[in-house]
Amino acid sequence: MPDSLNNLLTALKPQFADRLLTSDAAREHHGSGESHLTPAWPDAIVMVQSTEEVSDVLAACTCYGVPVIPFGAGSSIEGQIHAPHGGISLDMSAMHAILSVQDTDMDCTVQCGVTRQALNEHLRVTGLFFPVELGAHATLGGIAATRASGTTTVRYGSMRDLVLGMTIVMPDGEIIKTGGRARKSSAGYDLTRLFIGSEGTLGVITELNLRLFGVPEATQTAMCSFATIEDATQTVVMALQCGLSLNRIELADRLQMQAINRYSKTDLPESPTLWVELTGAPATVENDMEVFEGLAETASRFDRATTAEDASRLWRVRHDALYASRALRPGIKGISTDVCVPISQLPAIISEIQDVIATTSIQAPLVGHVGDGNFHLVLLYDPENQDEAQEARHINTQLVEMALKMGGTCTGEHGVGLGKKAYLTAEHGPALGVMRRIRNALDPDNIMNPGKIFDL
Amino acid sequence: MPDSLNNLLTALKPQFADRLLTSDAAREHHGSGESHLTPAWPDAIVMVQSTEEVSDVLAACTCYGVPVIPFGAGSSIEGQIHAPHGGISLDMSAMHAILSVQDTDMDCTVQCGVTRQALNEHLRVTGLFFPVELGAHATLGGIAATRASGTTTVRYGSMRDLVLGMTIVMPDGEIIKTGGRARKSSAGYDLTRLFIGSEGTLGVITELNLRLFGVPEATQTAMCSFATIEDATQTVVMALQCGLSLNRIELADRLQMQAINRYSKTDLPESPTLWVELTGAPATVENDMEVFEGLAETASRFDRATTAEDASRLWRVRHDALYASRALRPGIKGISTDVCVPISQLPAIISEIQDVIATTSIQAPLVGHVGDGNFHLVLLYDPENQDEAQEARHINTQLVEMALKMGGTCTGEHGVGLGKKAYLTAEHGPALGVMRRIRNALDPDNIMNPGKIFDL
Numbered sequence: 001m002p003d004s005l006n007n008l009l010t011a012l013k014p015q016f017a018d019r020l021l022t023s024d025a026a027r028e029h030h031g032s033g034e035s036h037l038t039p040a041w042p043d044a045i046v047m048v049q050s051t052e053e054v055s056d057v058l059a060a061c062t063c064y065g066v067p068v069i070p071f072g073a074g075s076s077i078e079g080q081i082h083a084p085h086g087g088i089s090l091d092m093s094a095m096h097a098i099l100s101v102q103d104t105d106m107d108c109t110v111q112c113g114v115t116r117q118a119l120n121e122h123l124r125v126t127g128l129f130f131p132v133e134l135g136a137h138a139t140l141g142g143i144a145a146t147r148a149s150g151t152t153t154v155r156y157g158s159m160r161d162l163v164l165g166m167t168i169v170m171p172d173g174e175i176i177k178t179g180g181r182a183r184k185s186s187a188g189y190d191l192t193r194l195f196i197g198s199e200g201t202l203g204v205i206t207e208l209n210l211r212l213f214g215v216p217e218a219t220q221t222a223m224c225s226f227a228t229i230e231d232a233t234q235t236v237v238m239a240l241q242c243g244l245s246l247n248r249i250e251l252a253d254r255l256q257m258q259a260i261n262r263y264s265k266t267d268l269p270e271s272p273t274l275w276v277e278l279t280g281a282p283a284t285v286e287n288d289m290e291v292f293e294g295l296a297e298t299a300s301r302f303d304r305a306t307t308a309e310d311a312s313r314l315w316r317v318r319h320d321a322l323y324a325s326r327a328l329r330p331g332i333k334g335i336s337t338d339v340c341v342p343i344s345q346l347p348a349i350i351s352e353i354q355d356v357i358a359t360t361s362i363q364a365p366l367v368g369h370v371g372d373g374n375f376h377l378v379l380l381y382d383p384e385n386q387d388e389a390q391e392a393r394h395i396n397t398q399l400v401e402m403a404l405k406m407g408g409t410c411t412g413e414h415g416v417g418l419g420k421k422a423y424l425t426a427e428h429g430p431a432l433g434v435m436r437r438i439r440n441a442l443d444p445d446n447i448m449n450p451g452k453i454f455d456l
Numbered sequence: 457m458p459d460s461l462n463n464l465l466t467a468l469k470p471q472f473a474d475r476l477l478t479s480d481a482a483r484e485h486h487g488s489g490e491s492h493l494t495p496a497w498p499d500a501i502v503m504v505q506s507t508e509e510v511s512d513v514l515a516a517c518t519c520y521g522v523p524v525i526p527f528g529a530g531s532s533i534e535g536q537i538h539a540p541h542g543g544i545s546l547d548m549s550a551m552h553a554i555l556s557v558q559d560t561d562m563d564c565t566v567q568c569g570v571t572r573q574a575l576n577e578h579l580r581v582t583g584l585f586f587p588v589e590l591g592a593h594a595t596l597g598g599i600a601a602t603r604a605s606g607t608t609t610v611r612y613g614s615m616r617d618l619v620l621g622m623t624i625v626m627p628d629g630e631i632i633k634t635g636g637r638a639r640k641s642s643a644g645y646d647l648t649r650l651f652i653g654s655e656g657t658l659g660v661i662t663e664l665n666l667r668l669f670g671v672p673e674a675t676q677t678a679m680c681s682f683a684t685i686e687d688a689t690q691t692v693v694m695a696l697q698c699g700l701s702l703n704r705i706e707l708a709d710r711l712q713m714q715a716i717n718r719y720s721k722t723d724l725p726e727s728p729t730l731w732v733e734l735t736g737a738p739a740t741v742e743n744d745m746e747v748f749e750g751l752a753e754t755a756s757r758f759d760r761a762t763t764a765e766d767a768s769r770l771w772r773v774r775h776d777a778l779y780a781s782r783a784l785r786p787g788i789k790g791i792s793t794d795v796c797v798p799i800s801q802l803p804a805i806i807s808e809i810q811d812v813i814a815t816t817s818i819q820a821p822l823v824g825h826v827g828d829g830n831f832h833l834v835l836l837y838d839p840e841n842q843d844e845a846q847e848a849r850h851i852n853t854q855l856v857e858m859a860l861k862m863g864g865t866c867t868g869e870h871g872v873g874l875g876k877k878a879y880l881t882a883e884h885g886p887a888l889g890v891m892r893r894i895r896n897a898l899d900p901d902n903i904m905n906p907g908k909i910f911d912l
């Protein structure tokens with residue numbers, strides 16, 4: 001253990017006592033997360049309880065030149081919480097207070113360690129909810145730090161759109177507040193949006209002001225099958241242009257539907273499928289579902305849920321899609337691709353990548369947030385098998401190249417971490433240099449999550 | 457004329473010929489804009505026609521250490537286009553090409569000098585439109601640079617929410633692209649949002665990718681009067697919580713209504729008034745207007761437009777509100793305040809500021825984008841009269857202090873420029889230092905619109 005680290009731990013010990021962890025179990029947990037990448041353990045973990053404690057730890061880390069990696073729930077999948085240069089994992093999960101809810105203003109203030117599930121549980125009595133919905137158990141700080149999103153982005157936007165302001169601790173320990181509680185402001189640079197998606201490389205988010213929404217009165221759900229991805233996409237484009245009250249619109253491909261049938265013991269058509277959920281006033285969703293059914297004229301089958309149980313039965317298979325995929329090859333977790341393209345390019349990119357996949361031994365079922373042009377292939381490969389690993393890398397790289405050529409991005413929602421760093425030069429060109437200058441200006445000692453997003 | 461400027465003009469002359477202007481008329485036009493502040497002329501104006509030309513001018517300005525002030529339509533009102541340190545006004549208005557419209561993806565690419573009116577005119581045949589609507593003739597580059605918004609923000613968000621990507625020229629002439637055409641991305645820092653609202657202090661926006669929306673099928677309009685601002689606000693809060701398909705919801709106070717009656721020769725109730733516009737599918741807006749009328753139970757009068765002519769008659773008086781205000785005191789233009797607060801605070805701040813106004817000799821009618829908590833008082837004072845000018849400053853300062861105490865902002869949409877600089881320390885505290893570090897990192901020679909947002 002180098003001197004600097006030793007000195008840091010000695011300095012922190014009196015203040016944090018048994019909230020300073022160095023056990024292998026804790027280090028392992030904090031150095032692997034949900035990523036497919038080789039774990040890289042931090043040297044120690046500090047469980048913080050307040051903004052002031054975060055400030056103390058960051059000031060000490062700057063003083064001793066030791067890296068700090070903020071840790072929310074560890075659910076990120078591109079190695080974001082890995083510690084390739086060692087250092088302190090700053091565990092935010094004990095900062096889980098919901099500080100205030102303002103019904104009238106439809107906003108709330110939470111500590112960063114609150115999960116979206118806990119927030120929505122707390123909000124239930126108010127008739128309000130927070131609409132970012134993703135497939136993992138994650139903290140709102142982590143969701144903001146990765147600019148995450150999910151099935152309801154088509155309606156409410158991503159984390160980028162729903163944070164009004166934040167409390168942030170800068171690398172030297174300075175505490176700042178960005179934004180505020182006003183719905184909009186033109187007062188200077190948008191620091192809130194700069195920190196959203198910065199993956200812990202600029203500072204630590206300790207509190208967030210979030211926009212809330214009224215729970216819609218009514219819901220309509222349907223599931224429909226198409227002969228081709230193109231027919232499905234075309235239906236979605238028309239629904240978007242008509243401004244239908246879409247809450248979720250999800251796509252699965254043929255292989256995914258085969259996996260679902262096998263896993264969920266269903267008998268669904270094994271062809272490209274859309275799930276659609278409309279929410280709003282009863283008259284609106286009733287009308288919009290009629291319109292949607294009309295637009296889906298190329299659908300070979302259209303199942304409209306008539307009861308809440310019906311609807312949750314339709315959604316259940318979508319929610320289980322990841323497990324269904326994994327069951328195609330037991331023991332293999334797979335890795336998830338994450339490109340996002342202009343929606344018009346979806347049929348082309350899916351068909352092109354399926355041609356590439358066909359030249360490999362890999363199975364790769366597809367699900368997508370089709371309204372946003374974002375989709376995931378689960379690449380089912382055995383990481384121990386060098387040939388398969390090479391094939392999986394090949395597919396992912398090809399896919400990213402296709403997406404960039406179409407004006408898209410290498411990551412729609414999962415973030416960069418370690419896993420997507422290699423693609424950023426191709427995606428951003430000289431803009432990456434501008435990002436790096438911002439990073440150097442705000443974290444001159446390079447202590448915040450070093451090696452993520454950028455090479456050192 | 458200092459040597460550096462002389463040398464710069466000599467260097468630029470061969471390339472720009474008669475697009476390099478130094479006449480007093482051109483300098484005056486480019487150094488006053490719509491602001492109430494004392495004009496400050498640039499030394500010269502360069503009319504650019506391409507991103508490459510912008511790059512050439514910026515590289516030359518960096519080389520000679522001469523300030524550059526981007527100029528869109530000059531409609532900003534806080535002195536944003538003033539040249540307090542002289543230099544070059546970079547006139548972007550000739551960059552007015554609409555480069556492409558992608559119907560399927562509902563986006564478009566435009567040069568920065570395109571006005572929103574020109575864009576919507578061009579889009580008419582497509583059934584799509586760009587929804588940022590403000591009360592001025594402004595360029596999309598200027599609208600982005602000030603993070604502007606307007607009456608439809610309650611539905612579609614502000615400029616912040618609607619730009620997918622941009623082409624930007626950095627102060628040293630480097631050309632970068634931010635964002636892209638994907639609906640969402642988690643690939644690195646959000647440079648797009650950093651440049652939106654940066655008021656020309658970080659670089660020059662030359663192209664923008666913008667989101668478009670389908671023109672809604674149906675519209676319902678109503679105007680209703682309340683005994684108090686509180687009753688009006690309460691109605692709006694309920695409408696927001698119900699998620700009604702609000703497109704615009706605008707507020708005027710008693711004095712504004714008196715001004716309107718006098719100017720527009722109408723006989724409207726002289727009490728707090730809401731204009732509401734719902735847009736969407738016919739069934740939706742029909743249903744939502746019923747609901748809204750039910751929510752507006754405290755309204756003393758509720759006029760629902762039954763024809764398109766009816767609707768435009770109701771809106772006409774709202775659109776003429778500024779002229780109606782000015783007609784209260786002929787010859788006086790007035791200045792517009794611009795605070796934005798959490799909506800629950802609207803009744804309190806309006807009543808508190810009206811108490812302050814009552815202690816002065818100033819008349820100050822109010823209109824507001826009430827759904828966002830943003831409102832404007834037109835302070836009708838004579839800038840030649842020192843006492844009145846002092847009173848107007850007092851009102852504005854008091855108002856900003858109240859807004860900040862309530863979690864709001866000194867400017868909801870007009871921006872900082874020179875006029876709001878003094879309030880930023882109070883609003884942002886140490887976060888202002890972080891903004892300044894970003895500014896120093898990206899514009900180390902301080903040539904981009906120096907003296908705006910920050911003191912030098």
Ligand SMILES: Cc1cc2nc3c(=O)[nH]c(=O)nc-3n(C[C@H](O)[C@H](O)[C@H](O)COP(=O)(O)OP(=O)(O)OC[C@H]3O[C@@H](n4cnc5c(N)ncnc54)[C@H](O)[C@@H]3O)c2cc1C
Pocket residue numbers: 033034069070071072073074075076077080081092112133134135136137138139140141142143144145146147148149150151199200201203204205206413414415449452
């Ligand atoms: C099964 C599964 C499904 C998933 N589904 C989705 C999905 O639908 N949509 C989606 O977008 N993602 C999804 N993900 C990815 C993951 O859930 C998200 O990236 C999530 O936002 C991470 O949150 P977290 O709290 O776990 O953060 P962590 O994994 O702990 O951290 C993520 C990054 O944020 C930083 N960070 C965390 N907290 C803070 C803080 N307070 N301040 C500053 N930086 C911080 C960390 O340093 C790290 O760089 C999924 C993952 C899994 C395993």
Ligand SMILES: Cc1cc2nc3c(=O)[nH]c(=O)nc-3n(C[C@H](O)[C@H](O)[C@H](O)COP(=O)(O)OP(=O)(O)OC[C@H]3O[C@@H](n4cnc5c(N)ncnc54)[C@H](O)[C@@H]3O)c2cc1C
Pocket residue numbers: 489490525526527528529530531532533536537548568589590591592593594595596597598599600601602603604605606607655656657659660661662869870871905908
């Ligand atoms: C009658 C009236 C009504 C108004 N109503 C509204 C309203 O409803 N909502 C609202 O938000 N504002 C309103 N405004 C203010 C004004 O219209 C906006 O600030 C508008 O966004 C300015 O656009 P512009 O093209 O005129 O920019 P300019 O005034 O020319 O420039 C504004 C700022 O942006 C910078 N800039 C301009 N172009 C670029 C570029 N291409 N790259 C980088 N920086 C650039 C300039 O340097 C300057 O700092 C109103 C103004 C008036 C006079």
